[in-house]
Amino acid sequence: MMDRAIRIGILSVAHLHAVSYIASLRMIPGVEFIGITDDDEARGLAFVKQQNVRWYPNVDALLSDKPDGVIICAENVYHEPLIRQAAASSVHILCEKPLTTTLEAGRAALDAVKAAGVTLMTAFPMRFSAPLREIKTALTAGALGHIHAINGVNQGQMPKRHRTWFVDPHLAGGGALMDHIVHLADVMRWYTESEAVEVYAQSNRIIHPDEAVETGGLVMITFANGTFASIDCSWSKPLTSYPTWGGLALDVIGEKGVINADAFRQNLTIYSEADGRPISGYWGSDSDHAMIAEFVAAIREGRAPSVTGADGYRATEIVVAAYRSAASGQPIQLPLT
Amino acid sequence: MTLRVGIIGSGSMGTTHAAAWMNTPAHVVGIQSLDQPARERIAAQTGAMVYDDLDALIDAVDVVDICAPTHLHHDMILRAAAKRKHIICEKPITRRIADAREAIAACEAAGVMLLIAHVVRFFPEYALAQQTVVNGAIGNVAVVRLSRCSYPPHRDNPDSWFHDPAKSGGILLDLMIHDFDYARWIAGDVESIYVRSIKSRVPDAPIDHALAILRHISGALSHIEGGSSYPPPTFRTSLEIAGSAGLIAHPADSSMPLTFRIAERAATIETVALPRSPLDEDPYTTEMKHFYGLLTGTITTPRVTADDALQALRISTAAALSAQTGKPVFLAEVE
Numbered sequence: 001m002m003d004r005a006i007r008i009g010i011l012s013v014a015h016l017h018a019v020s021y022i023a024s025l026r027m028i029p030g031v032e033f034i035g036i037t038d039d040d041e042a043r044g045l046a047f048v049k050q051q052n053v054r055w056y057p058n059v060d061a062l063l064s065d066k067p068d069g070v071i072i073c074a075e076n077v078y079h080e081p082l083i084r085q086a087a088a089s090s091v092h093i094l095c096e097k098p099l100t101t102t103l104e105a106g107r108a109a110l111d112a113v114k115a116a117g118v119t120l121m122t123a124f125p126m127r128f129s130a131p132l133r134e135i136k137t138a139l140t141a142g143a144l145g146h147i148h149a150i151n152g153v154n155q156g157q158m159p160k161r162h163r164t165w166f167v168d169p170h171l172a173g174g175g176a177l178m179d180h181i182v183h184l185a186d187v188m189r190w191y192t193e194s195e196a197v198e199v200y201a202q203s204n205r206i207i208h209p210d211e212a213v214e215t216g217g218l219v220m221i222t223f224a225n226g227t228f229a230s231i232d233c234s235w236s237k238p239l240t241s242y243p244t245w246g247g248l249a250l251d252v253i254g255e256k257g258v259i260n261a262d263a264f265r266q267n268l269t270i271y272s273e274a275d276g277r278p279i280s281g282y283w284g285s286d287s288d289h290a291m292i293a294e295f296v297a298a299i300r301e302g303r304a305p306s307v308t309g310a311d312g313y314r315a316t317e318i319v320v321a322a323y324r325s326a327a328s329g330q331p332i333q334l335p336l337t
Numbered sequence: 338m339t340l341r342v343g344i345i346g347s348g349s350m351g352t353t354h355a356a357a358w359m360n361t362p363a364h365v366v367g368i369q370s371l372d373q374p375a376r377e378r379i380a381a382q383t384g385a386m387v388y389d390d391l392d393a394l395i396d397a398v399d400v401v402d403i404c405a406p407t408h409l410h411h412d413m414i415l416r417a418a419a420k421r422k423h424i425i426c427e428k429p430i431t432r433r434i435a436d437a438r439e440a441i442a443a444c445e446a447a448g449v450m451l452l453i454a455h456v457v458r459f460f461p462e463y464a465l466a467q468q469t470v471v472n473g474a475i476g477n478v479a480v481v482r483l484s485r486c487s488y489p490p491h492r493d494n495p496d497s498w499f500h501d502p503a504k505s506g507g508i509l510l511d512l513m514i515h516d517f518d519y520a521r522w523i524a525g526d527v528e529s530i531y532v533r534s535i536k537s538r539v540p541d542a543p544i545d546h547a548l549a550i551l552r553h554i555s556g557a558l559s560h561i562e563g564g565s566s567y568p569p570p571t572f573r574t575s576l577e578i579a580g581s582a583g584l585i586a587h588p589a590d591s592s593m594p595l596t597f598r599i600a601e602r603a604a605t606i607e608t609v610a611l612p613r614s615p616l617d618e619d620p621y622t623t624e625m626k627h628f629y630g631l632l633t634g635t636i637t638t639p640r641v642t643a644d645d646a647l648q649a650l651r652i653s654t655a656a657a658l659s660a661q662t663g664k665p666v667f668l669a670e671v672e
Binding site for chain 1: 479567664
């Protein structure tokens with residue numbers, strides 16, 4: 001017998017991942033996608049028209065329609081108030097990364113979902129990347145022994161052309177450090193099964209110097225188990241000449257050898273006269289879809305998702321430490337209070 | 338008049354330099370080394386005389402080419418300068434900063450050239466990337482990424498100088514100085530460096546690997562990776578330079594025109610890994626031709642100066658201090 005449909009809505013379409021999340025929701029059997037709301041009515045209505053989805057005039061209206069879960073795709077600074085609002089309505093939550101931009105907001109979010117007894121999942125799709133999962137399996141089987149070091153890159157194009165708020169210091173909470181540390185920081189925590197004890201970071205604003213936020217960044221994280229791991233989070237991919245948005249790659253250096261991984265290597269190189277430059281055609285598995293499926297499954301099975309709000313909080317803690325380090329020039333000890 | 342070269346040392350670098358000199362008009366007339374079979378091999382290949390005595394070799398040549406272990410460079414440079422002979426010396430210039438300053442001063446006083454073999458500046462992909470930056474194709478340099486990873490030098494002798502940090506300086510000096518020098522060539526003088534390494538945490542680890550974050554005075558950042566953590570026969574290097582108006586990318590393994598997958602070949606592993614790409618002129622020959630031009634006056638501007646070598650040594654020394662203390666080190670704090 002088929003269970004009743006799991007009903008999901010989206011709070012804010014500020015982040016364009018909303019488009020692919022809706023496509024995933026529509027592909028999963030037993031899911032009813034109920035619609036969206038957005039505090040920017042013009043943006044929301046344009047989205048409604050373009051994507052042919054139902055519009056709710058505000059968050060309360062959507063929550064009153066009794067969804068089982070919501071996906072928050074708001075500007076970073078609005079994640080926490082929306083989490084509290086959804087939790088107060090006893091709705092399960094998948095929140096776009098970074099979970100929050102400050103530790104205070106992160107704690108408020110975790111407290112709210114705990115009090116309400118709802119699930120909070122952080123949108124870390126790399127946990128669901130097929131190549132990165134294969135590494136996790138190998139690490140669990142002891143293929144590398146102790147992980148000495150990880151060299152990670154998560155560089156991208158400066159995302160302003162998708163949405164201008166990405167480069168707004170207030171709405172985004174920062175620039176490249178806020179945008180591109182958390183994915184790898186979370187993967188590193190997942191692989192090492194250890195927490196960060198120290199963070200060092202340097203940043204600059206040489207690329208796109210007219211923006212108000214940092215565009216270049218290098219971070220070094222030391223974990224409690226001794227692993228040291230670096231992240232290049234720079235918005236350093238050229239806007240018009242680079243074949244794709246960016247990428248995520250890491251080298252895992254262990255006692256028994258090294259694993260080199262490029263999570264987005266599974267692509268065709270397409271040379272079309274129409275484009276004027278080579279274009280990457282990605283044919284690998286869709287990690288966003290696997291992440292949405294996990295959110296739905298966690299709701300349906302009444303269990304915690306495989307990546308949680310607590311994971312989101314730890315990643316934000318690393319980002320906050322990186323900003324403090326970049327400002328002071330000195331390593332910052334964790335946990336932060 | 339033919340330029341007479343005397344090589345000191347017959348390890349992988351002595352052998353490589355000897356072969357490179359054969360592609361120049363200079364004559365390798367002497368070889369001095371403690372390794373009898375290796376020095377005989379170089380002598381047979383070049384026609385050089387074998388010397389037991391270092392000073393006798395220096396007396397017999399116009400140019401001394403020092404390919405001896407790092408901790409011996411200082412003394413050998415001083416001895417060659419004292420006899421007013423030009424000097425080519427493998428990187429690093431010396432093991433310690435004060436020794437490098439003394440060596441440079443001695444060469445200046447003697448009026449002889451001191452040319453340090455930072456060969457990466459002569460690798461065509463690195464030279465082209467540098468020229469591309471200078472030409473302005475990518476605007477202002479923002480973030481530089483350099484990586485150089487291989488396997489541990491496996492010498493028969495466990496007491497080999499390579500394995501003794503007091504003599505070789507370990508990977509932070511011996512290996513990563515290549516990319517410290519290159520990063521400085523690309524992005525200018527370094528303000529601070531922060532390093533994490535396996536050896537600084539696990540001193541008796543059989544491998545080493547280090548990650549370094551550099552801040553240049555220009556505001557540019559560099560991420561530099563060096564390691565002996567890969568299984569043989571891996572030798573992979575990569576470079577990426579991001580600027581305000583573009584990006585230069587040279588990922589590891591991306592530009593090898595040939596891959597031999599023949600079972601028997603895998604059996605041969607060199608004691609010290611050297612990067613190779615099929616070229617009409619290998620980078621060591623390019624380097625030696627450049628040095629020949631400087632020594633004979635046909636080239637007037639050195640691609641790498643003794644001061645560049647000193648500055649690279651200062652970065653490596655700061656790197657070692659950072660790895661040891663766990664703190665960022667400002668180059669101004671280093672002598």
